[in-house]
Every structure is written in C-alpha cells, then in structure tokens.
Amino acid sequence: MSHFDEASAAVQAALDAGARYADCRVMLRRTESMTARDGDVEELGTGESAGLGVRALVGSSWGFYAVPDLSESAARAAGRRAAQIATASATVPGPPVDLVPGDAVEASWASSCEVDPLEVGLSTKGDLLVSATAAAKQAGADLAEGIYQIWDTRKWFVSSEGHRIDQHIRECGAGVTASAYGDGEIQRRSWPSHRGQYGTSGWELVDGLDLVGNAPRMADEARALLTAPLCPPGETTLVLGGEQLALQIHESVGHAIELDRILGWEAAFAGTSWLDLKQLGSLRYGSELMNITIDPGIPGALGSFGFDDEGTPATKRDAVRDGIWVGVLAGRDSAAVAGLDYAGSVRSDGWSRLPMVRMTNVGLEPGPHTLDEIIASTDDGVFMDINRSWSIDDRRLNFQFGCEIGYEIKNGKLGRMLRNPTYTGIGPKFWQSMDMLSSETIAWGTPNCGKGQPGQVGHTGHPAAPARFTNVRVGVRG
Amino acid sequence: MTAEIVRTGAELELAARVIELVREVAGPAAEAEVTVRHDAEALTRFANSAIHQNVAEATTTIRLRLHLDGRSASSSTTVVEPAGLRGLVERTVTAARLSPPDTTWPGLTRPAPLHGSAGHHGSGPRSGLDFGFDEATARATPAERAERVRDFVRAADGLETAGYCRTTYTSAAFANSAGQAVEGRTAEAAMDGIARLNGDDGVARLAGGRLAGLDGAALGARAAAKARAAQGPIELPPGRYEVVLEPEAVADLLDNFAVFGFNGKAFAQKQSFAELEAEQFDPAVTIVDEPLGSRSEPAAGLPFDVEGTPRESLVLVRDGVTKAVAHDRASAADAGTASTGHASPTSRSWGPMATHMRLEAAPAATEPEVPPAGPDSPIAESARPLVSRMERGLLITDFWYTRVLDQKALIITGLTRNGVWLIENGQLVAPVSNMRFTQSYPQALAPGAIRGIGSESILLPDRWSGTRYAAPALHLASWNLTGNASG
Numbered sequence: 001m002s003h004f005d006e007a008s009a010a011v012q013a014a015l016d017a018g019a020r021y022a023d024c025r026v027m028l029r030r031t032e033s034m035t036a037r038d039g040d041v042e043e044l045g046t047g048e049s050a051g052l053g054v055r056a057l058v059g060s061s062w063g064f065y066a067v068p069d070l071s072e073s074a075a076r077a078a079g080r081r082a083a084q085i086a087t088a089s090a091t092v093p094g095p096p097v098d099l100v101p102g103d104a105v106e107a108s109w110a111s112s113c114e115v116d117p118l119e120v121g122l123s124t125k126g127d128l129l130v131s132a133t134a135a136a137k138q139a140g141a142d143l144a145e146g147i148y149q150i151w152d153t154r155k156w157f158v159s160s161e162g163h164r165i166d167q168h169i170r171e172c173g174a175g176v177t178a179s180a181y182g183d184g185e186i187q188r189r190s191w192p193s194h195r196g197q198y199g200t201s202g203w204e205l206v207d208g209l210d211l212v213g214n215a216p217r218m219a220d221e222a223r224a225l226l227t228a229p230l231c232p233p234g235e236t237t238l239v240l241g242g243e244q245l246a247l248q249i250h251e252s253v254g255h256a257i258e259l260d261r262i263l264g265w266e267a268a269f270a271g272t273s274w275l276d277l278k279q280l281g282s283l284r285y286g287s288e289l290m291n292i293t294i295d296p297g298i299p300g301a302l303g304s305f306g307f308d309d310e311g312t313p314a315t316k317r318d319a320v321r322d323g324i325w326v327g328v329l330a331g332r333d334s335a336a337v338a339g340l341d342y343a344g345s346v347r348s349d350g351w352s353r354l355p356m357v358r359m360t361n362v363g364l365e366p367g368p369h370t371l372d373e374i375i376a377s378t379d380d381g382v383f384m385d386i387n388r389s390w391s392i393d394d395r396r397l398n399f400q401f402g403c404e405i406g407y408e409i410k411n412g413k414l415g416r417m418l419r420n421p422t423y424t425g426i427g428p429k430f431w432q433s434m435d436m437l438s439s440e441t442i443a444w445g446t447p448n449c450g451k452g453q454p455g456q457v458g459h460t461g462h463p464a465a466p467a468r469f470t471n472v473r474v475g476v477r478g
Numbered sequence: 479m480t481a482e483i484v485r486t487g488a489e490l491e492l493a494a495r496v497i498e499l500v501r502e503v504a505g506p507a508a509e510a511e512v513t514v515r516h517d518a519e520a521l522t523r524f525a526n527s528a529i530h531q532n533v534a535e536a537t538t539t540i541r542l543r544l545h546l547d548g549r550s551a552s553s554s555t556t557v558v559e560p561a562g563l564r565g566l567v568e569r570t571v572t573a574a575r576l577s578p579p580d581t582t583w584p585g586l587t588r589p590a591p592l593h594g595s596a597g598h599h600g601s602g603p604r605s606g607l608d609f610g611f612d613e614a615t616a617r618a619t620p621a622e623r624a625e626r627v628r629d630f631v632r633a634a635d636g637l638e639t640a641g642y643c644r645t646t647y648t649s650a651a652f653a654n655s656a657g658q659a660v661e662g663r664t665a666e667a668a669m670d671g672i673a674r675l676n677g678d679d680g681v682a683r684l685a686g687g688r689l690a691g692l693d694g695a696a697l698g699a700r701a702a703a704k705a706r707a708a709q710g711p712i713e714l715p716p717g718r719y720e721v722v723l724e725p726e727a728v729a730d731l732l733d734n735f736a737v738f739g740f741n742g743k744a745f746a747q748k749q750s751f752a753e754l755e756a757e758q759f760d761p762a763v764t765i766v767d768e769p770l771g772s773r774s775e776p777a778a779g780l781p782f783d784v785e786g787t788p789r790e791s792l793v794l795v796r797d798g799v800t801k802a803v804a805h806d807r808a809s810a811a812d813a814g815t816a817s818t819g820h821a822s823p824t825s826r827s828w829g830p831m832a833t834h835m836r837l838e839a840a841p842a843a844t845e846p847e848v849p850p851a852g853p854d855s856p857i858a859e860s861a862r863p864l865v866s867r868m869e870r871g872l873l874i875t876d877f878w879y880t881r882v883l884d885q886k887a888l889i890i891t892g893l894t895r896n897g898v899w900l901i902e903n904g905q906l907v908a909p910v911s912n913m914r915f916t917q918s919y920p921q922a923l924a925p926g927a928i929r930g931i932g933s934e935s936i937l938l939p940d941r942w943s944g945t946r947y948a949a950p951a952l953h954l955a956s957w958n959l960t961g962n963a964s965g
C-alpha cells in the first residue's frame with residue numbers, strides 16, 4: 001500500500017497554482033484507548049482517520065489545506081486550495097521566506113515494535129485495567145482509574161524538492177491512579193507516571209509496567225497522604241525524582257528552545273522564550289552537570305521518528321552542553337530566518353494540521369550519581385516525585401510545579417511523607433543550582449503536549465534521572 | 479474560494495445508513511447511537527505583524543457508540559465511503575463483543591424534540607437549522623480573514639502584533655436505534671491578538687456568531703493602547719491584593735469552573751466543590767450555560783449533544799446558590815438525575831462540561847457614571863466603573879497557564895498576562911510586571927468577596943478549543959499573588 005501518487009498529485013497541483021515549494025503528507029491513523037474505573041471498564045474507543053494535508057509556499061507566504069479524501073482529484077483540489085490560501089496570506093506579507101537545504105530523501109522507516117498493541121486481544125487489555133483498578137480499590141482507594149492508549153500511524157511524505165518518505169510509527173502506553181478522599185481534599189498516587197508511561201513501542205512496554213503489582217501501593221500511599229503533614233514552606237535543598245524532572249525539562253527547557261517561540265511566531269498564544277539567539281553558544285543555562293540533547297533517534301522513546309514532517313532525517317544534537325545553551329529545535333524556514341544550518345524538529349499531530357516546530361526527545365544526559373547517593377549526601381531537604389500540576393509563564397522562566405508525593409530528607413535519610421509538595425523558581429537560576437545528578441535515566445513519554453492554533457497535541461520524550469537542586473522555594477500554597 | 483455548505487439532511491441520511499448497517503451486522507437488539515459531524519475550520523494566524531500560518535480543513539467524522547449483549551464500544555472514522563462505513567460498524571461490533579462487560583451503560587436517549595432558541599422562528603421539532611446560523615460566516619474566505627488581520631496590524635500603528643482570525647462551520651446530525659433523530663448547524667468567528675512594545679503586551683479578544691461583527695481595527699487599537707500603557711512596569715511584592723479582573727481573566731475562572739467544578743462526573747465522584755442548593759458564591763453571581771444563543775447572538779453550539787439529548791440553557795448558579803452541574807447520561811445516572819445535554823466524545827472519561835458559560839453582568843443602572851475614556855486608555859470599557867471605585871489594588875487583563883493544585887477546593891496557580899496595573903483612588907498609577915498567583919477560585923467569588931460586576935458580558939473564544947465564554951469584568955476583595963518576576 002502506498003499513497004505517494006496522491007501526495008505527488010497534491011504537490012504538483014500546488015506548483016501549477018503558483019507555489020514555489022509544496023509538500024504533502026498523507027496519513028492513516030488507527031487509535032484505540034480504554035479506561036477503567038474501580039474494577040469495571042468505563043470506555044473503549046477505537047478510531048480511524050485518513051486524509052492529506054498540503055503546504056504551499058507562494059512568494060513568501062504559506063498556505064495549508066487538508067481534506068479527509070485520498071482520491072487523486074481531491075488531492076489536486078487540495079493542492080490548488082493550499083496555494084490560493086497562501087496567496088491570500090500576502091495581504092499582510094512578512095519578510096522573504098527561505099528553507100535551509102535538505103537532501104531529497106527517498107526512504108522508508110518503522111519504529112521498533114515486538115508486540116503489535118492493536119493485535120493484543122481486547123479482553124487481555126481490558127482484564128489488565130480491570131485487575132489493576134480492582135487491586136487499587138481493594139487496597140483502599142476511594143477511586144481507582146486505569147487507562148491505555150494506542151496510536152498506529154502510517155504516513156507518506158512528498159515534497160516538490162523530491163522527498164518520498166513513508167513511515168510507520170506505533171506508540172502505546174498505560175497507567176493506573178488511586179485516589180483517596182479526605183475532609184475537603186483528595187490525594188492521588190499514580191503509577192508509573194501521572195498519566196502513564198508512553199513510548200514508540202509495542203505492547204511490551206505496557207507488559208513491563210506491572211500495573212497490577214503496583215496498584216495497591218498507590219492506594220496505600222494516597223491514603224497515607226491524607227494524614228501526612230503539609231510540605232512546609234521555605235527555601236531548601238530539593239531532590240526531584242526522574243518523572244518530575246522530565247516534566248521540568250519539558251516545560252523549562254524543551255519549550256524554551258523552540259525556535260518558533262524564540263522568533264515570536266507563537267507570541268500571542270503559547271508565548272515566546274526568554275532565550276535570545278544572540279546568546280546562542282555563550283549563555284549559561286545551568287550548572288556544568290546540565291547536558292541536554294535533542295535526539296529523535298532513541299529507540300522506544302515517545303518522541304522518536306525516522307524523519308520529521310519536513311523530511312529531515314532524525315539527527316542527535318546538543319541543546320545544552322556543560323551548562324551552556326548551544327542548540328534549538330528548528331524547522332527549515334525558522335532555521336533560515338535565524339541563520340542556522342539545521343532543522344529536523346517539525347511535526348504535525350495529524351493530516352489536518354500544519355507541521356510546526358515541536359519537541360522530539362529532549363532529555364538530560366545521565367550524571368555520575370545514584371538516587372541513594374544523592375539522598376545520603378543531603379542533610380536537610382525535600383524529595384518530590386510524580387507530577388501533579390504544572391504552570392509556567394509565557395517566556396518559560398517563572399514556574400511552579402506540584403508533585404503527588406514528597407518526603408523529608410534528614411541527615412541523609414528519607415523521613416516523613418509530605419503532602420501537597422510544590423516548588424517554584426526561575427528557570428536558569430534553578431538549573432544553575434543543580435549539584436548532583438543520577439545515572440538512573442528513563443525516557444519518560446509525554447503524550448499531551450499542547451501547542452499551536454488550531455491546537456495540536458504532540459507526543460514527546462524526555463530522558464531524565466533524579467537530581468538535586470539547592471536553595472529552592474517549596475511549599476507554596478493558596 | 480469559500481467553504482462548502484453541506485446539503486440539508488445529508489448527515490442525517492449518513493447516520494441512518496450507519497444505524498441500518500448496525501442492524502444488519504449485529505441484529506435488532508444492538509443499541510446504537512451515531513453522530514455525523516462536518517467541521518470546516520479556517521484560521522489565519524499572524525506574528526511579527528505578518529500572516530505566517532494560514533490554514534483550512536474540512537472534515538466529516540462519524541462516531542458510533544454501541545451496546546451489545548451487555549458490552550460497549552465506540553469508534554470513529556473519517557472514511558465516509560460505503561466500505562468505510564461498513565468497516566466502522568464491523569470494527570465496533572467486534573470491539574464490543576471482545577470487551578469486558580459494561581455495567582455502567584446508561585441506555586439510549588428516547589426520541590425528543592429540540593428546544594427552540596428564544597425568539598427564533600422556523601425550528602421544526604427535529605431541526606435546529608434556524609438557530610441563528612450565519613451562512614456568511616460559514617462561507618468566509620481567506621481574503622475576508624486576512625482583511626481583518628490587516629486592519630488589526632494597521633491599527634496597532636507600528637507595534638509588533640500577533641494573533642489570529644478564525645471562522646468555523648459545523649453541520650451535524652444524530653440518530654440512534656431508539657428513534658431519536660436530530661440535526662443542526664452553527665458557525666463562529668473569533669479574533670484574538672496582541673500588540674507588543676518592548677516586550678510588554680496588550681491583548682484584544684472577541685468571539686461571535688458573525689464574522690461581520692469582528693472589527694479588526696478596533697481590536698488592534700485596543701491591544702495597542704494596552705501595550706503602550708504597559709511600558710516601564712514596576713515589581714510589586716507578593717501578597718493579597720484587591721483586584722479588578724477584565725473579562726479575559728474572568729473567562730479563565732469560568733473555564734476552570736466548567737472543567738473541575740460544574741463537571742457532572744467530578745461531582746458524582748465527589749471531586750468537585752459544587753454542592754447543590756448551597757450558597758457557595760456571592761449573591762451577585764449567576765452563571766448560565768447557553769448553547770442555543772439568543773435573538774441578538776446566533777447559536778454558539780449545536781442544539782443537541784453526542785448522545786442526542788436536546789440542549790437548552792442550564793442555570794448552574796443563581797444568585798450565589800449552586801443549582802446544577804453539567805451531566806451526560808452516565809454521570810446523570812451516577813448522580814440519580816437526568817442528562818443536561820453535555821455529552822461529548824470524551825465525557826465518559828473526562829466528564830461532561832459546560833462549554834458556553836455566561837457570568838451574568840450587573841444591571842447598568844448599578845454602576846457609577848464615569849467620564850468617557852480616551853483612545854489611549856488601557857482599561858476595558860466594562861471594567862472602568864469598577865476601577866473608578868477601587869481604593870488600592872490591581873487591574874488584571876488576562877490569566878495564563880492556570881493549573882489545579884487542589885481539585886476539591888479548586889486551588890489554582892497561574893500567572894497574569896497581557897497587562898497589569900496598580901490602581902490607587904480609582905486612578906491608574908503604574909504598570910506592574912506579571913505575577914504568579916495561587917488562589918481558590920470558588921473562594922475568590924464566595925459570599926461577600928465580590929465588590930462589583932461589570933455591566934456588559936463580552937463574548938470570548940477559548941484559546942485552545944471551540945469553547946466560548948461570556949464574561950463581564952469583576953471587582954474582587956482579594957486575590958492571592960504568590961510570586962513576582964523575581965520568583
């Protein structure tokens with residue numbers, strides 16, 4: 001099965017209508033998800049979506065049009081329409097648009113997958129969620145919820161420069177959450193992450209999570225949190241677990257290094273960035289332990305692919321090296337504006353959406369320590385893990401994050417459990433205070449990254465390990 | 479080049495065909511409900527004062543939910559050819575047969591006529607086609623949107639601008655195997671933009687049922703006035719401040735009330751603050767969900783939900799007393815009540831939410847008279863009387879990135895955005911740099927906490943979804959600001 005012909009027809013129609021560059025993505029996606037509550041299946045849904053999206057550059061103006069019709073006549077009409085929309089864009093023109101050079105690749109790529117998640121029996125998958133939520137309920141949860149999600153995407157990309165690329169990407173993941181109700185408040189514990197763990201992987205990922213085995217502990221901890229002392233307010237040493245650090249990377253590094261934000265293209269909605277391109281290569285972002293890479297080639301990580309949605313091959317790059325900001329997430333047009341010579345981070349969440357600069361796998365390289373060593377070397381501090389809430393300003397500087405669970409650290413040992421732990425800070429000041437970093441890296445998946453108008457939901461990966469930060473303000477409450 | 483208007487009855491025919499296929503594949507005992515929805519969305523986006531993204535799409539999606547032998551499944555497809563429809567049905571039947579038993583199936587909606595929109599004529603018992611639908615907006619061209627962007631940019635008079643102009647058109651039908659069959663259509667236009675000077679932003683935002691009602695120049699001028707008045711912001715210490723919230727910020731309160739408070743599933747699972755018949759808000763607060771529009775404003779939403787339940791106005795809070803929450807059939811069954819017509823494709827998992835909430839404005843006669851504002855005033859017209867009587871406090875334009883710290887108490891953290899000013903003795907004293915807050919939203923509107931409500935509700939688009947809110951300005955006794963630009 002191939003849809004190169006339809007994509008080619010759309011591109012040719014856009015060129016015939018006046019475009020100087022055009023590309024087209026045909027995408028077929030099958031989805032499946034199930035939720036369970038207190039030992040019963042709550043919702044089972046499957047989806048099938050097929051269509052094509054055409055991008056046309058007329059002069060220095062872009063147009064995009066998408067239709068759910070894969071006939072060649074519809075493809076040609078869509079190509080013409082994309083060019084017409086681009087022509088209308090010239091009513092309010094911008095500076096000249098160029099694209100950094102890209103090889104006209106002809107290739108095929110598929111993500112690794114041992115067990116096709118769509119081939120695993122529905123009853124098997126349902127039994128897993130039913131068993132996990134029943135186990136949490138039996139262990140004392142007032143509410144136990146479970147979820148799995150599967151995406152199976154095939155896409156064919158053609159550009160007027162000669163790209164012909166097809167990819168097959170399979171993603172899945174799952175999680176379980178236990179909630180306990182107290183007097184006017186609710187405590188929640190989630191395994192393995194606050195919305196589950198996800199990857200470009202087969203069902204073997206879910207099999208490895210042991211949802212059923214961990215669910216009772218989640219219920220126990222949620223119940224215990226109801227009577228745990230509040231995380232005391234103040235400034236202290238903070239040790240973050242790897243899952244929370246993944247979120248910290250996503251929000252305060254990943255979004256900040258998106259080149260479209262830096263250039264002001266997202267100023268009205270997602271926001272801009274505190275980073276200034278004039279400081280690329282010299283700005284101190286964090287301590288010398290901070291090494292952040294952009295790597296869409298990590299097997300199994302949720303932000304992995306063979307080629308981005310402009311046809312640029314997956315390539316590993318540094319974003320922060322020894323604490324210095326050295327790289328960005330870029331597309332072919334934004335890179336040309338910024339005077340950079342690389343792209344590779346443009347993605348769309350479906351055939352009906354315009355590809356835009358997105359995170360791939362943005363992660364922290366492992367450090368020299370272990371979590372046990374970090375705890376043992378901390379006299380007084382707080383340990384927090386598993387994200388519960390996240391908020392950051394439109395320049396990606398001022399953040400406040402909440403975690404599901406915290407513990408005192410006293411004299412090198414974990415002490416009392418703490419409820420409602422939160423911490424707040426300013427991005428570079430926070431990252432510069434990182435003085436210990438574990439080697440226990442996991443590539444956490446974020447399946448719900450929102451950006452763009454119309455809104456797009458991105459799937460991103462974030463390798464992260466536990467780390468320690470000094471002089472952090474914690475315990476902020478209403 | 480215009481969007482194509484779907485022929486009347488086309489979606490209902492498609493829905494009926496899917497019901498027939500279900501009977502053929504699964505037999506007459508299968509309970510099935512089908513929604514066919516055609517969405518045409520076009521969005522002209524600008525940044526750095528130029529159109530940089532200009533997109534359009536037209537998609538028909540068919541959603542089938544099935545209950546068969548005590549088991550349920552739902553599926554959707556964008557493939558509407560005969561093979562696609564058969565594939566949808568066969569896939570859903572297979573999924574239902576293989577899935578674990580569903581003990582929470584709420585049953586199908588019985589045949590029921592749509593509710594008439596106040597003052598509108600011509601709505602038959604099953605058709606919402608005349609609910610104020612504006613065809614010109616549905617047919618809007620890229621050129622019409624680009625003209626409004628051009629006007630916005632020009633009115634900002636040299637300031638850097640960014641934002642969007644959007645038009646949407648939805649035509650949909652619902653049918654189920656119990657005999658319910660309804661259809662409707664709606665169109666919406668919205669514009670949302672900022673003007674920027676030296677990194678300080680001002681915003682203007684407006685939604686409506688008619689593109690003709692969007693004046694790009696007026697919006698651009700308003701955003702620019704705010705940006706100019708935001709120059710040289712001072713930093714204030716964290717603490718509790720009296721505040722006037724402009725409608726854009728108030729919309730964020732309504733959004734969080736909808737998602738976490740008046741959400742029927744959260745309510746049934748005791749995760750919401752809402753207590754029916756309790757005096758939870760100041761007596762000045764009345765909140766209504768209004769999906770059907772009015773004589774002066776075309777319908778905002780479809781006249782039925784994805785379970786086929788006819789929609790109508792729903793009073794959530796009247797005079798400070800919580801009266802209702804939004805339900806689909808499942809949450810209603812949990813709570814022992816009836817659906818309010820708020821089912822969505824995701825409501826069984828995430829809960830039913832009100833999507834067209836209006837915080838009632840105060841009668842104009844209750845507001846003090848204030849002299850006309852000059853064109854350079856950064857204060858929204860509806861907020862001016864409230865600002866004029868604030869002794870010392872903050873005028874806040876907008877909120878950003880608000881997230882829940884404690885769902886039950888609805889404690890939210892977030893940041894101010896697009897303009898904050900210090901007010902003393904009713905006068906604007908100085909712009910203030912953005913601040914972080916940590917605040918219980920119901921507590922901010924609790925009995926005695928409201929010092930005034932503006933006399934005009936502004937229609938505002940949600941920045942992410944198609945949701946829309948009608949909000950006046952609000953004068954609140956206290957808002958808990960927990961951080962400033964320094965951290």
